[in-house]
Amino acid sequence: MEKYEFPVSPAQARMLVLDQLNPGTAQYNVPVAFDVRGRFDVEAFRAALEAVVAAHESLRTVFQPHDGGYVQVVAEEVRVALRVERDVPAARAHARLKAEAAAPFDVEAGPLLRCVVHVVADEHHLVLLTVHHLVCDGWSLRLLLEQVSGAYRRLASTGGSPADPGPLVPQYPDYAVWQRERLHTMDESVAFWADTLKDAPTTLALPADRPRPAVQSAAGGVVRVPLAPGTRERMAEVAAGRNATPYMVMFAAFAAFLARISGQRDLVIAVPVAGRDHPDVQAMIGLLVNTIAVRADLSGDPEFSDLLGQVRDRLLAARPHHEAPFEAVVQALAPGRELSHDPLVQVMLAYDDDTSFALDLPGATAERVELLLDDAKFDLLMNVERQGDELAAHLVHRADLFDRETVRHWARAFGTLLDGLLAEPGRPV
Structure with missing residues (x-):
């Protein structure tokens, strides 16, 4: 063969x-x-x-x-x-x-x-x-x-x-060959991220139930986040009133939540981006997704609407630089590498408001079965995806650091916080 x-x-x-x-x-x-x-x-x-x-x-x-x-x-x-x-x-x-x-x-x-x-x-x-x-x-x-x-x-x-x-x-x-050949053309984008993340904290001090082990493992757990019915529609309304997107609303709310539980006001959150801007790769099956690290500044206790505006501006400014490989950005910033935690970012927001995964089979109906695997890629991952007209959200956490009950409490707290911010976007975060 x-x-x-x-x-x-x-x-x-x-x-x-x-x-x-x-x-x-x-x-x-x-x-x-x-x-x-x-x-x-x-x-x-x-x-x-x-x-x-x-x-x-x-x-x-x-x-x-x-x-x-x-x-x-x-x-x-x-x-x-x-x-x-x-x-x-x-x-x-x-x-x-x-x-x-x-x-x-x-x-x-x-x-x-x-x-x-x-x-x-x-x-x-x-x-x-x-x-x-x-x-x-x-x-x-x-x-x-x-x-x-x-x-x-x-x-x-x-x-x-x-x-x-x-x-x-x-x-x-x-595509892999083409991307490697283009690495030298991405210096400007790598420099953008290096400048954006200059002097940013390289760790997020989430309140852990146990000391961080010397070598992190993939052992994890998953907890559902209770989102009120109509959350997706309300997010769209808040976004429309501020020239933003529902994804930006969720990012701002997640940043506010992380600031509350960690006490940090300067945060870096990982975000997956599709990497499908070029028309030739729209129909390609493979690993095209890239990770970008987005910084949020919550100093001065801003109102949620102001934080949303900041998030919108930063995400839009980052748009032309999505293709810079995350590893190249890490190398440019050269943070100290440790096996105990990921470089630059330890939390991620994955938000997918596209249509749900589906099988279309003649003569049969195929309803998706929810499968939540426990393995963790980050200290804390907020995974949000569309299910029909609503959103479903889960927190995936490292079991080495956090008890399940701790994350359950965070999930309830986030649901309550998001509900309040959508009701009163002018309130301080």
Whole structure:
């Protein structure tokens, strides 16, 4: 079987280093599961998956050690790892899904995409897809589901080939080469971040229940944040009145919350950005997401509306500089590297108000099953995503630092704070 080697992208290189620090964990697993009711052809679904994998080199990639780092190794063809489990008791199905979603990948052996189908009854299946983050981000997962759905529909309607040639799109290994070749052109953007983050605190002193260990682990926990019904609509109203976006409102509220629990007024919060500005990468499956570090100044006890204006201005100023690889920014600032905490930022806000992940299968309904993995990438991650017309939010925390009850208290406090800030944007934070 033919195989081809390519350099890894900067984002992949950083993730591989972090993955080595916590081997055998699920911190970079990207799972999505569905409860499928109605007619479901497992073999047609397998063929649909294989058609999509054949179309995207990223889904046929593993990572091999090379000269002290890694290279991408792309196989010309692979067989999709789809397993069928029969006679699964409905009462145990969710626990089984979560355990399978949390099973670690071997990034050197692969494959880095796997599927499990639980047959609960003749017309009742649970479908779990899990991909490693090295080859797939959130945008890519939506593309994967859309393309698998399309291939499955073509099989169901014609009984023929699931393949759809469609327009040719660049492949991720080519993107990785292109991005590395462009690194020298990003000096201005790296300098922007170095200037923005100059003299910023490199740690956020969240009140921990235990001393920080010498080497941080990925052990974590997840707590739901209670958001009042209508929060998404109210955020949009507050944003519209101040020439901002709902995401900016959430960022400002999260910054206010962090300032309250930490006592710090100068904060740096990590934010994922899609990295899809170039039209050629809109339909690419791979790891294109980048991390930016956004600073918030809450000195002087500003009103929430003023903080929102500051956040809006800073996020807009950062917009032309999203492509600067986070690792290049870290190197430019050269903060002291320690295994006990991440450099520059230890908290993240991930906000996704796009349409929900979906499988569109003829003759069946597919309802998404919520899977919350416990592995932590940050000391504290606020994950917010759209569910229908509402928002769902969770706090993912490092179990080495925080008790679950502490984070439950924070989750309730944040929900209350956000509700109050939306009701009175003119109140001090």
